[in-house]
Amino acid sequence: MNITPQPIPSLAGTNKWLLGAALLGFLLLIYLVAVDQGFLLSLVQGNIAFDQSLIHELTHDARHAAGFPCH
Amino acid sequence: MNTVSLGNVLKAALLAGLAAALAAAAFHSLVTEPVIDQAIAIEEQRSAAGDPPGAPVVSRDMQRIGLWIGFLMYGFSWALLFGTLYYLAQRWLPGSDASKQGLALALLGYWAIGLMPFLKYPANPPGVGDPVTIGYRQTLYFGLLAITLIGAGLTVALNRRFSRSANRLRGRWLTLVFLVVFSAVVYFAMPGNSDPVQMPMSLVTNFRVLSLMGVTLFWSVLGLGFARFVRSSTAGQA
């Protein structure tokens, strides 16, 4: 067993698409469950999404229980 | 020491995230939902005096199901970050095998993502936060989260550096001292949540205790689950 100290993690041989997709998935999901006030659905629903804030209302109890800021 | 491939790391992390999400959602749907109901009842009483609220977009029954949906998103989200960071940092993490390294990272995740935000900005039931200050409170919360994630990265780097020196045990202690000092500085330097609590304090405290228990349960299951699943995915490569 030979441990060569590596100053930075080597990304050679890493599937960078998978790495990028994982990080993007993280950001999208945490945004939806913790932050969104209707923006995502406004892309398809139009302005009414900001009044309804469907995703926020649906996952509302999780947002509170997990400790994210809410109302 | 073998390194685990990104695909296997993500698979183990997502499975563990699923288990952690289900555990946390089950816990909250049993014990926290009744407290949320109490808070909403008080909130409605209060607003009955003022303008009448419109019909809710999502019914309470749907929100009780939404709790599970929300925690599944929460579980997969942190699992994806956990898996990515584990993959990038695995050579640096303390521990003699992939499982122990996973537990070390889960412990750091609990500190950075669970404990520190909770201590500085404790969870509140519905009816406490002022809708006007939501943007400010979100900025503070996610600002703190970014800082503690950087702190977790520094901790791994420090531990790695110290553990290569002659006195390993002393290195571990120095890393721990760094973590404590970092926590204290961040805790006292960040501005607090200025919203007044206009709910019975006993109800709020009750809610906070349950929220912390849920967060602790989540990171325990995530860490132990990952340790278990990553072991079976690397069993063939030794």
Ligand SMILES: [Zn+2]
């Ligand atoms: Zn709320």
